[in-house]
Amino acid sequence: MSGPGGPAAPPDAVPPDATPLGDAAPLDGAAPLRDFPPLVDVVLPCLNEADALPWVLGRLPAGYRAIVVDNGSTDDSAAVARAHGAIVVTESRRGFGAAAHAGLLAATAETVAFCDADASMDPSELPRMVALLAPAVREVTPGTVTPGTATLTGARLVLGRRRPTSRGSWPLHARLANRALSLLIRLRSGVVLHDLGPMRVARRADLLALGLIDRRSGYPLEMVLRTNERGWSIVETDTAYSPRVGRSKVTGTVQGTIGAIRDMSRLLSAVKNSAVQNGAVKTSAAMNTASKNGDDG
Numbered sequence: 001m002s003g004p005g006g007p008a009a010p011p012d013a014v015p016p017d018a019t020p021l022g023d024a025a026p027l028d029g030a031a032p033l034r035d036f037p038p039l040v041d042v043v044l045p046c047l048n049e050a051d052a053l054p055w056v057l058g059r060l061p062a063g064y065r066a067i068v069v070d071n072g073s074t075d076d077s078a079a080v081a082r083a084h085g086a087i088v089v090t091e092s093r094r095g096f097g098a099a100a101h102a103g104l105l106a107a108t109a110e111t112v113a114f115c116d117a118d119a120s121m122d123p124s125e126l127p128r129m130v131a132l133l134a135p136a137v138r139e140v141t142p143g144t145v146t147p148g149t150a151t152l153t154g155a156r157l158v159l160g161r162r163r164p165t166s167r168g169s170w171p172l173h174a175r176l177a178n179r180a181l182s183l184l185i186r187l188r189s190g191v192v193l194h195d196l197g198p199m200r201v202a203r204r205a206d207l208l209a210l211g212l213i214d215r216r217s218g219y220p221l222e223m224v225l226r227t228n229e230r231g232w233s234i235v236e237t238d239t240a241y242s243p244r245v246g247r248s249k250v251t252g253t254v255q256g257t258i259g260a261i262r263d264m265s266r267l268l269s270a271v272k273n274s275a276v277q278n279g280a281v282k283t284s285a286a287m288n289t290a291s292k293n294g295d296d297g
Contacts (some may be wrong), residue, residue, distance in 0.1 A: 038065035039110075040130060040201070043103030044086075044117040045096055050075040052119040052245035057084040059123045067106050068117065071099040077117075097212075097219030104207055110136050113201040118244040121160065121199045125239050129158045129201045132235050136203050156206055156232035157223065160199035160239035168243045185221070191228045196220055199239055206232070 042060060046053070046068050057066050066086035070078045071094060078088050091102040100114055111133065113126050134154030182193050198220055210226040212219060227234055 037109070039063035040065070040113055040126065041103075041107035041109040041111070041204070042066050042113045042115055042123060042126065043100060043107065044068045044115055045071060045099035045103065046073060046077050046081070046117045047071045047099075048073045048075045048077060049117040049245070050077045050080045052117060053077060053080045053086075054084060055119050055245075056115070056117055056123060057081070057086055061124060061127050064113070064123065064126060065109065067103045069099040069103040069106075071095075093215060095216045095219075097215035097217070097222075100219050101212060101215065104204070107204055110204060111201060112204045112207060113199075115199050116244075120242050120244040121162075122240055122242075125160070125199075126201060129160060129199075129237060129239075132158045132237060133201060133203065134233070136205070154233070155235035156230075157202045157227045157234045158200060159193070159195070159224075159234065159236050160197040161195045161236045162197050162199075162241035163238045165240050165242045181221075185224070189225055189228055191224060191234060193224070193234070194236060196224065197236075197239070202227075 040063065042064050044053075044056065044066055047070075049056075050073070053068070060066055066081070066084075067089060068077070068081035068086045069089045069091050070081075071091050078090070081088050087106065089102050089106045091099045103114075104112060111130055113123075113130070115121050115123055115126070132155050134156055178195055181196060185191050185193055185196070200220070200223070202223075206227075207223070210223065210230075212222050212226065214222045224234060
């Protein structure tokens, strides 16, 4: 999410062969892609990203459906998203978590991905992340036995570890804050992460089962903490991180970074190593309280 639209994406961030979904003609005799159930729903929280959206939506792989969540844009973000084939959801409550969760609730695909809408991340990398997920758990008729469903192999949450493509991709203050946050997460919860990256994928059923309630900047962290609390596997994989289009409203500014750290610190302060490792109920209760207090702040 970002502020008012900025300049066109730099050449190294906008591949010349990128084609917006709205401009792509279907094959002769083939039904439009939207007539088929999506393989993956891609949630794109959006605040004034009209300049970046054409490139972002044009990089979606076949079978990946964009759900652009307009979180109070004053530019043409919603119209641009619709023109490029995206579903547009309006979320009036401001906050990354509010927009991300609204997109999750609107999703219907078995797998859901989250990605920034500012062209700093390339959606074409999502299939590689989805391939690391454990197979989805399907309902089994009582009294039947389905081999291979008792034990899941693979990750339940896959995070994109941002790798800057240029010096201007990731401001120093944001990078240092991310490093400090990763260390705190490791000390408080035992989760070993290098980056709490916003680009991530998981099964929709798993995400809904987590009962996420933070609606501010703590949403990505709460997702990680609750996934770990359930004993589910979390995996990181490298993803490219390019200079964003336009002005950042969160980690691109010192004030935004401080706000994000404050929201996440509330959640981490409620976590104790022993509670997370034992899956204690009091950990969930403490995170619920922290998230609610954050929403009130």
